[in-house]
Amino acid sequence: MAFLALGINHKTASVSVREKVAFVPERMVEAQQRFCSETGSHEVAILSTCNRTELYLAHEHADPQPLLHWLANYHGVPLGDLSACAYAHPAEHAVQHMMRVACGLDSMVLGEPQILGQMKSAYAVAREAGTVGPMLGRLFQSTFNAAKQVRSSTAIGENPVSVAFAAVSLSRQIFSDLRHSQALLIGAGETITLVARHLHEQGIKRIVVANRTLERARALAEQFGAHAVLLSEIPQELVNSDIVISSTASQLPILGKGMVESALKKRKHRPIFMVDIAVPRDIEPQVGELDDVYLYSVDDLQEVINENLKSRQQAAQAAEELVAQCVADFMQQMRALSAVDVVRSYRERAESLRDEELAKALRALRNGSSAEQALQQLARGLTNKLVHSPSVQLKKLSAAGRQDALTLAQELLALNTPDSLT
Structure with missing residues (x-):
């Protein structure tokens, strides 16, 4: 699953273009549902303000061209006119863009607080439309947390400028x-x-x-x-x-x-x-x-x-650094989540092997074996079954000259740490 931020804003498009692609609030739910239906997107949230229209997506194949084509068709705007001023930020850049927008770092008025409320509203409407799932949900929550940190840790919001x-x-x-x-x-x-x-x-x-x-x-x-x-x-x-x-x-x-x-x-x-x-x-x-x-x-x-922004420039630099850290933390969380299915499958397999050996041990006890014998059989059988498949695969990799895989296996199984010897 990939992230994508697609749209136009006050930096790339004039007001005459922005007003043509602004979404009517009353039709926002229908627009997002239609977008997912017609583009095959899994998750989308649309932010439409006087200064920007942006689509935030969690998409299997985040190719911006068909999505931009949909936006042009929806508003009846020539694709060429829209393409000339549109931008598409993929993956980690989409995360960074969303956080910068929420913090007011991409606003016409640097650090203005209204955009955060508008993003929260966009998220709420997308949830109402049923077009926000776990991926975008996590991204929005991390985005809101980043904005909160920036507001509380920097002077970006001081000296009212809007x-x-x-x-x-x-x-x-x-x-x-x-x-x-x-x-x-x-x-x-x-x-x-x-x-x-x-x-x-x-x-x-x-x-x-x-x-x-x-x-x-x-x-x-x-x-x-x-x-x-x-x-x-x-x-x-x-x-x-x-x-x-x-x-x-x-x-x-x-x-x-x-x-x-x-x-x-x-x-x-x-x-x-x-x-x-x-x-x-x-x-x-x-x-x-x-x-x-x-x-x-x-x-x-x-x-x-611009005349009222000078006092915020130094704070903006600190905010950018904080956003960069928030982006890194979020991407690390996403990478960790990608291992969840593998860990779940591995745990289910281990639990199945455990249940098999436990059943054997209980049968042995019922047949007259001592508790000590049953426990030894349980420990030996469980150990053999847990290490069997990894051992077979490691031998195959070694025979194929896959030293990199062997090194990774040592790291994965914690065989190079002092704790692994105790």
Whole structure:
């Protein structure tokens, strides 16, 4: 059984490509079941975020090409476009990649903690789909343990830096004093919650949370003294909004060029700062063509993020070393597991021989033999049967000139250690 990590991320693919291969959360269970059925894969878990879509597999023959072909067909994306930005990490490299992702070492924001929660969610959904077995299960648990060690042993998570933090930092470059500004936050997920927290800490004048369900919008708004509205009320709120940050799971844009253009006229062309964190995008790219609109996508935040990463570089090196050790430990565990079937078979055979000799000894006792005679017969018979097959095989190997096998046998049977002589 081999491991494989296959996918695209913010380093290899633009947002226009990533949004095409993003999986809809509501169809994730069905997608994973379909993947296994159509590719013959034994185990798969899919991670789909705004910055990456990755498939983690335990596969008998982990050839990435047919799997990449499936991904292209599922999303209706030309195979050539996907192949140009996809990567495939096999075996030990897949293990290393998963652990680096979970620790935030492969994120746009170095060390960001949200990805670990997203990986745990991906694992839970894959378990619900029934597409995670013992191999991927062990890998995910080791991955989560590695992330926990990195968080507790390094400073990789110190000094809050995230896409949400970067978005708020960029807004301060447009509006120097947020105490006079109003923000419209679209969505009510984890990222928008972080945005709201950062804006609230900056003392922003007013926050409006717009969401598909009013209940979730209110739950978030109550945390920061904000106002909750439905998505249908966005046009009215947009008129008074200086900052618009959006992150939803919508498959279609929520803000179009016409809606924003209408709001700008009513604002008398006072500028609007917009950040579209969603993949697929919530704001039509054409909105960025309007005067008085400063529109940024998740990719545009990279420069801001880089400025906030310097304090994490030294911690990242320590985290990489810790991940390398975790990878080595996991691979050692996997190699040890490969011997389980052989050990089980050997033990079953030894127990069968033991039962045969024990039955002979009991018969001897019933037929009048002394306990001493029965025990001697048991010990002699068991010893002879246990060493018979190995002795025959060693003689054959010796006759064939297999000195390497004889050396291995000495190591396997512990014949070169002082303990073996006692």
